[in-house]
Amino acid sequence: MTEQHESQPHEHVEDSLKQVMDLITRHKVVEALVHKQDMPRHDLVESLVHKQNLAELSKKLDGLHPADVAYILEALPIEDRLLVWDRVKAERDGEILLEVSDAVRESLIETMDNRELVAAAASLDTDEIADLAPDLPKDVVQELMKSLDEAKRAQVQSSLSYDDDSVGALMDYDFVTIRADVTLEVALRYLRFLGDLPSHTDKLFVVERDGHLVGVLPLKRLLIHDPEVYVAAVMSDEPVLFHPSDDASDATQAFERYDLISAPVVDARGRLTGRLTVDVVMDYIRDETEADMLQAAGLREEEDLFTTVWKAARNRWMWLAINLCTALIASRVVGAFEGSIEKLAALAALMPIVAGMGGNSGNQTSTLVVRGIALGLINKDNARRLLGKEIGIALLNGVVWGGVMGVVAFLLYKNAALGAVMAASMLLNLLVAALAGYFAPALIDRLGRDPAFGSAVLTTFITDSMGFFIFLGMATVFLL
Amino acid sequence: MTEQHESQPHEHVEDSLKQVMDLITRHKVVEALVHKQDMPRHDLVESLVHKQNLAELSKKLDGLHPADVAYILEALPIEDRLLVWDRVKAERDGEILLEVSDAVRESLIETMDNRELVAAAASLDTDEIADLAPDLPKDVVQELMKSLDEAKRAQVQSSLSYDDDSVGALMDYDFVTIRADVTLEVALRYLRFLGDLPSHTDKLFVVERDGHLVGVLPLKRLLIHDPEVYVAAVMSDEPVLFHPSDDASDATQAFERYDLISAPVVDARGRLTGRLTVDVVMDYIRDETEADMLQAAGLREEEDLFTTVWKAARNRWMWLAINLCTALIASRVVGAFEGSIEKLAALAALMPIVAGMGGNSGNQTSTLVVRGIALGLINKDNARRLLGKEIGIALLNGVVWGGVMGVVAFLLYKNAALGAVMAASMLLNLLVAALAGYFAPALIDRLGRDPAFGSAVLTTFITDSMGFFIFLGMATVFLL
Numbered sequence: 001m002t003e004q005h006e007s008q009p010h011e012h013v014e015d016s017l018k019q020v021m022d023l024i025t026r027h028k029v030v031e032a033l034v035h036k037q038d039m040p041r042h043d044l045v046e047s048l049v050h051k052q053n054l055a056e057l058s059k060k061l062d063g064l065h066p067a068d069v070a071y072i073l074e075a076l077p078i079e080d081r082l083l084v085w086d087r088v089k090a091e092r093d094g095e096i097l098l099e100v101s102d103a104v105r106e107s108l109i110e111t112m113d114n115r116e117l118v119a120a121a122a123s124l125d126t127d128e129i130a131d132l133a134p135d136l137p138k139d140v141v142q143e144l145m146k147s148l149d150e151a152k153r154a155q156v157q158s159s160l161s162y163d164d165d166s167v168g169a170l171m172d173y174d175f176v177t178i179r180a181d182v183t184l185e186v187a188l189r190y191l192r193f194l195g196d197l198p199s200h201t202d203k204l205f206v207v208e209r210d211g212h213l214v215g216v217l218p219l220k221r222l223l224i225h226d227p228e229v230y231v232a233a234v235m236s237d238e239p240v241l242f243h244p245s246d247d248a249s250d251a252t253q254a255f256e257r258y259d260l261i262s263a264p265v266v267d268a269r270g271r272l273t274g275r276l277t278v279d280v281v282m283d284y285i286r287d288e289t290e291a292d293m294l295q296a297a298g299l300r301e302e303e304d305l306f307t308t309v310w311k312a313a314r315n316r317w318m319w320l321a322i323n324l325c326t327a328l329i330a331s332r333v334v335g336a337f338e339g340s341i342e343k344l345a346a347l348a349a350l351m352p353i354v355a356g357m358g359g360n361s362g363n364q365t366s367t368l369v370v371r372g373i374a375l376g377l378i379n380k381d382n383a384r385r386l387l388g389k390e391i392g393i394a395l396l397n398g399v400v401w402g403g404v405m406g407v408v409a410f411l412l413y414k415n416a417a418l419g420a421v422m423a424a425s426m427l428l429n430l431l432v433a434a435l436a437g438y439f440a441p442a443l444i445d446r447l448g449r450d451p452a453f454g455s456a457v458l459t460t461f462i463t464d465s466m467g468f469f470i471f472l473g474m475a476t477v478f479l480l
Numbered sequence: 481m482t483e484q485h486e487s488q489p490h491e492h493v494e495d496s497l498k499q500v501m502d503l504i505t506r507h508k509v510v511e512a513l514v515h516k517q518d519m520p521r522h523d524l525v526e527s528l529v530h531k532q533n534l535a536e537l538s539k540k541l542d543g544l545h546p547a548d549v550a551y552i553l554e555a556l557p558i559e560d561r562l563l564v565w566d567r568v569k570a571e572r573d574g575e576i577l578l579e580v581s582d583a584v585r586e587s588l589i590e591t592m593d594n595r596e597l598v599a600a601a602a603s604l605d606t607d608e609i610a611d612l613a614p615d616l617p618k619d620v621v622q623e624l625m626k627s628l629d630e631a632k633r634a635q636v637q638s639s640l641s642y643d644d645d646s647v648g649a650l651m652d653y654d655f656v657t658i659r660a661d662v663t664l665e666v667a668l669r670y671l672r673f674l675g676d677l678p679s680h681t682d683k684l685f686v687v688e689r690d691g692h693l694v695g696v697l698p699l700k701r702l703l704i705h706d707p708e709v710y711v712a713a714v715m716s717d718e719p720v721l722f723h724p725s726d727d728a729s730d731a732t733q734a735f736e737r738y739d740l741i742s743a744p745v746v747d748a749r750g751r752l753t754g755r756l757t758v759d760v761v762m763d764y765i766r767d768e769t770e771a772d773m774l775q776a777a778g779l780r781e782e783e784d785l786f787t788t789v790w791k792a793a794r795n796r797w798m799w800l801a802i803n804l805c806t807a808l809i810a811s812r813v814v815g816a817f818e819g820s821i822e823k824l825a826a827l828a829a830l831m832p833i834v835a836g837m838g839g840n841s842g843n844q845t846s847t848l849v850v851r852g853i854a855l856g857l858i859n860k861d862n863a864r865r866l867l868g869k870e871i872g873i874a875l876l877n878g879v880v881w882g883g884v885m886g887v888v889a890f891l892l893y894k895n896a897a898l899g900a901v902m903a904a905s906m907l908l909n910l911l912v913a914a915l916a917g918y919f920a921p922a923l924i925d926r927l928g929r930d931p932a933f934g935s936a937v938l939t940t941f942i943t944d945s946m947g948f949f950i951f952l953g954m955a956t957v958f959l960l
Contacts, residue, residue, distance in 0.1 A: 021861055191704055335826070338826065352807060
């Protein structure tokens with residue numbers, strides 16, 4: 001981020017959005033007038049107003065932070081979005097493409113030709129080019145790589161070589177290094193000589209001649225200590241550091257725990273290779289939690305609010321297909337008891353309650369277990385205790401809610417035996433739910449997948465099918 | 481955060497947890513031996529081993545960052561947790577209480593007497609005391625306030641006066657101010673004179689004599705510019721700033737957008753009153769997203785993994801009660817068609833599929849709408865377009881999945897009319913789902929509540945009840 005963005009006037013971005021939408025509307029009205037009155041498109045007055053609106057739009061956009069332009073692009077339906085994108089200065093394309101969501105980025109890149117894309121990407125830092133590269137056409141990436149000098153090309157290639165969820169993919173190459181055997185005075189002079197510091201520089205990295213990291217010098221210490229002392233004397237020689245192959249989630253947890261702003265990334269031999277900063281960490285956390293939230297609801301990936309019906313549908317079908325399969329299996333469980341239902345149709349009315357309460361209670365358990373696994377809070381020593389607690393809660397819930405529903409079923413159908421079956425099967429299915437909510441995430445974790453995805457589907461599938469089976473089975477045995 | 485924590489050796493905290501658990505187990509084994517062999521508790525050898533384990537545990541804990549101790553406390557069942565808590569040095573109690581989750585904090589505070597609590601809280605900054613105060617007994621807070629000097633007491637009271645979700649509740653009072661009419665040389669000397677800087681100081685706040693904020697001086701500029709120039713010449717005079725009453729979510733979004741590390745908070749008259757830092761912002765984001773995730777699964781608040789069955793049950797009952805009510809209403813819808821189900825029990829087997837697919841698809845829509853509302857991406861100008869897209873997807877899904885299920889129903893029951901009813905009611909219920917998924921969050925938002933909560937329950941309630949009604953209703957009209 002450049003200096004000028006740090007002094008962005010703090011106007012509410014929602015207001016900017018409204019102004020932009022106003023300008024678009026005015027622009028469209030003028031266009032519509034031109035068309036409707038069938039006037040020559042170059043009619044002087046109209047053309048002037050037309051140009052004025054667009055000029056004002058350009059000016060408005062020029063004054064906005066790239067993140068705010070990105071926000072506005074996301075909030076606009078496709079054709080308005082492209083109108084605005086057209087008015088954005090070409091040299092800002094790159095930084096704005098970085099800020100928009102993947103789905104919206106795709107819609108913007110589609111409209112740009114190769115020359116524009118190369119120019120946009122060339123204005124970025126190497127780690128940013130690597131972020132953008134997977135979304136660019138292959139030939140654009142090739143052309144782009146040719147335009148870079150060797151050092152930068154190596155950085156982009158190395159960034160691209162790391163797994164998306166590793167520290168290597170998140171790190172940048174903007175850091176200031178210094179030797180341990182110079183005084184703070186020299187360090188201060190060196191910074192003045194540089195004339196600029198990378199954003200988020202809260203510490204200098206102290207390295208040996210071969211690039212080996214020996215410590216970090218927080219700017220704070222540089223500022224408060226006597227300029228005569230040596231870097232070696234005031235540096236911190238056991239800094240929190242990361243390796244490019246470290247798991248990104250672990251690194252973000254370390255940033256949160258130790259309140260870091262930046263941290264060095266070193267290779268296996270201890271040589272400085274990059275830097276991780278809090279802004280990237282925060283973006284990563286936000287992206288991960290959004291992905292979790294969307295995937296939990298069955299959206300495969302982030303979806304452009306104004307995408308086409310066809311694209312959106314493809315984003316959602318996998319989930320619906322999986323749920324259709326589980327629903328079909330549960331339906332066959334019910335199908336096995338059709339004879340019982342014919343004799344006592346009340347069973348059909350009551351069975352969704354047994355299944356539904358199991359699903360809700362099972363998902364309470366599985367959500368806690370998923371969170372516990374994600375935070376590393378659950379291990380083999382405390383797992384049994386946690387399971388014991390969940391079974392205890394299920395028993396308590398079973399007695400309370402089973403009791404309530406038993407009475408309700410009795411009152412509705414004046415059938416004491418039905419009430420008893422209802423109560424007993426609620427209790428049993430809540431126990432099943434506790435086990436499913438506990439073991440579904442544990443199983444998915446054991447299989448090496450992220451328990452955040454699939455735990456809910458699996459838990460609900462078990463509580464639905466078992467709920468129907470327990471309730472209809474007990475009813476068949478005891479009531480008919 | 482003090483300097484020494486920044487240079488925390490980067491040991492994996494999971495390893496620390498394992499070591500602590502090992503020590504606890506060894507300690508317990510010794511204790512058990514003492515008991516079992518009915519030896520006098522002061523038997524020399526045993527007592528030595530016993531003491532040694534506990535001493536090692538204390539030493540281990542002393543070397544850990546407060547956030548790591550907090551993590552370990554959260555991962556331990558209650559009695560082990562209290563054993564560890566007992567071994568933590570009293571002067572660290574405060575900073576660790578700040579780091580643990582609300583639920584675990586409660587379990588720790590319960591075991592401390594008033595004197596210990598006052599001592600623990602007194603070691604903290606005023607903004608941290610305000611964070612802790614709501615969890616402390618009333619008389620402890622009173623005693624604590626008496627022990628503070630007037631300025632600090634005023635800060636605590638002011639922090640407590642702000643709404644939990646406002647910038648005022650998140651800001652701290654640790655900042656360095658400077659005048660605009662001094663040179664950078666003077667500023668540098670002043671920092672050396674201070675001898676320490678608050679954590680997360682990336683800029684100095686430039687104020688007038690009356691406290692009016694006139695700009696900020698990033699440390700970066702202080703470092704790279706000629707010491708002879710004046711602060712006024714290099715400061716940024718339009719910094720991003722906040723007011724104590726600003727919504728905390730808006731502020732966190734600004735931090736993410738503009739990649740801030742710290743920002744000044746000013747009162748209505750432009751006087752500097754506090755500072756917001758990225759670590760607090762990141763914690764806030766994490767807490768909010770966790771709360772969203774837990775509440776979406778029906779956990780009223782963060783739950784201690786090892787809490788008592790009774791406490792956990794109370795945390796979950798509200799949700800189960802609400803779901804029981806909605807399930808009961810849906811059940812009564814089915815109950816109205818018991819006559820039809822008696823004649824054609826296949827309806828009971830197929831109806832959960834219609835309801836379930838509606839629920840899944842409706843929640844895909846509502847999740848997108850909830851996210852759009854939260855990010856401020858949806859407004860009255862683009863709302864209709866979004867609704868149009870969702871209805872389009874519902875039609876497409878209805879034709880595809882309705883078609884699939886129509887064929888499946890026909891194959892299962894060799895009944896073409898049943899297949900047709902199945903297909904038609906899937907299509908209709910998916911349309912209902914799109915409308916419910918769109919309007920449920922919009923309605924909750926209009927009522928001034930957070931759409932993240934309740935949207936799923938409301939959507940599912942509508943798709944369940946309407947799914948049963950549409951399917952059983954059509955079956956009754958066309959099949960019987």
